[in-house]
Amino acid sequence: MISLQNITKHYPGGIHALNGVSIDIDDGDIFGIIGISGAGKSTLVRCVNLLERPTSGRVIVDGQDVTDLTGAALRAYRRRVAMIFQGFGLLLQKTALDNVCFPFLASKGRITDDDRAKAKELLARVGLADKANSYPSQLSGGQQQRVAIARALACDPEYILCDEATSALDPASTQLILDLLHQINKETGTTILVITHSMDVVERICNNVTVLVHGRVVEQGPVERIFADPQDETTKALLGRVSWNA
Numbered sequence: 001m002i003s004l005q006n007i008t009k010h011y012p013g014g015i016h017a018l019n020g021v022s023i024d025i026d027d028g029d030i031f032g033i034i035g036i037s038g039a040g041k042s043t044l045v046r047c048v049n050l051l052e053r054p055t056s057g058r059v060i061v062d063g064q065d066v067t068d069l070t071g072a073a074l075r076a077y078r079r080r081v082a083m084i085f086q087g088f089g090l091l092l093q094k095t096a097l098d099n100v101c102f103p104f105l106a107s108k109g110r111i112t113d114d115d116r117a118k119a120k121e122l123l124a125r126v127g128l129a130d131k132a133n134s135y136p137s138q139l140s141g142g143q144q145q146r147v148a149i150a151r152a153l154a155c156d157p158e159y160i161l162c163d164e165a166t167s168a169l170d171p172a173s174t175q176l177i178l179d180l181l182h183q184i185n186k187e188t189g190t191t192i193l194v195i196t197h198s199m200d201v202v203e204r205i206c207n208n209v210t211v212l213v214h215g216r217v218v219e220q221g222p223v224e225r226i227f228a229d230p231q232d233e234t235t236k237a238l239l240g241r242v243s244w245n246a
C-alpha cells in the first residue's frame with residue numbers, strides 16, 4: 001500500500017505545487033488522480049517514485065517510510081515502482097527488444113540470454129512479438145507505449161505509475177492501452193496509479209479517484225460514487241456537468 005501523508009512541494013519562486021496531499025492507495029487497486037493542467041499531478045507522481053523529494057510530508061510504502069531513501073535502498077525502491085508517461089520515453093536508437101532489456105542493463109550492467117528471453121515474452125504479452133527488432137520510429141504511438149509498458153514490466157514492479165500515458169494517443173490506441181493495463185492488474189495484482197486529465201480514462205479503468213485542484217485534494221472516493229454524485233465544482237466541470245465559467 002502507498003500512503004501519501006500530507007505531501008507539500010514548493011518550487012523556487014514561490015510555486016506551491018502541492019499543498020498537503022494525503023492519499024491511500026490500496027494494493028491491487030487501479031487508482032486515478034485527475035485534475036486540469038497545472039494541478040500538480042506530475043509533481044505528485046514524481047514524489048511517489050522520489051524523482052522529486054517532497055518539501056514536507058511522508059511517502060510510506062508497505063509500512064516503510066521511503067521519503068528519505070538514498071543510494072542502493074533508493075534504487076531498490078525505484079525498481080518496485082515502474083513509470084510510463086505521455087512521451088513514451090523510449091531510446092530512439094535502440095530496438096524495441098533492447099528498450100525492454102534496458103532495465104536489466106541499468107540494474108546489472110549487462111543483459112543475459114534469460115533477460116532477452118524474458119523481454120521477448122513481455123513483448124509478446126503486449127502484442128508486439130513481431131516488432132522486437134523495430135525501432136521506435138517504425139512504430140505507432142500506441143505500439144511505442146506498449147513497448148514502454150513491456151519495459152515497465154521487466155522488473156516485475158509492484159506499482160505502475162502512468163502519467164498521462166494515453167494523452168498522446170488516438171481513441172483506439174487509448175482503448176488498447178487501457179485494456180492492457182487492466183489485464184496486467186487482473187493477472188498480476190500490480191497496483192496501478194493513473195494520472196490523467198480525462199474523466200473518460202478514469203471511468204474506463206479506475207476503481208477509485210482523487211480530484212486535485214491547485215495541489216489540494218478536493219474530492220476522493222470510489223469512481224461510481226464520484227460520477228453519480230460529484231460534490232466539488234471542478235469535478236462537475238471535469239464531468240461536463242457545468243461549464244468552466246459557471
Ligand SMILES: Nc1ncnc2c1ncn2[C@@H]1O[C@H](COP(=O)(O)OP(=O)(O)O)[C@@H](O)[C@H]1O
Nearest residue numbers: 011015017035036037038039040041042043044
Ligand atoms: N521543476 C519545476 N520547477 C518549478 N515549477 C514546477 C516544476 N514542475 C512543476 N512546476 C509547477 O508546479 C505546478 C504543478 O505542475 P505539474 O505537477 O506539472 O502539474 P500537472 O501535471 O497537473 O499539469 C505548475 O504550476 C508547474 O508550473
Ligand SMILES: [Mg+2]
Nearest residue numbers: 041042043164
Ligand atoms: Mg503533468
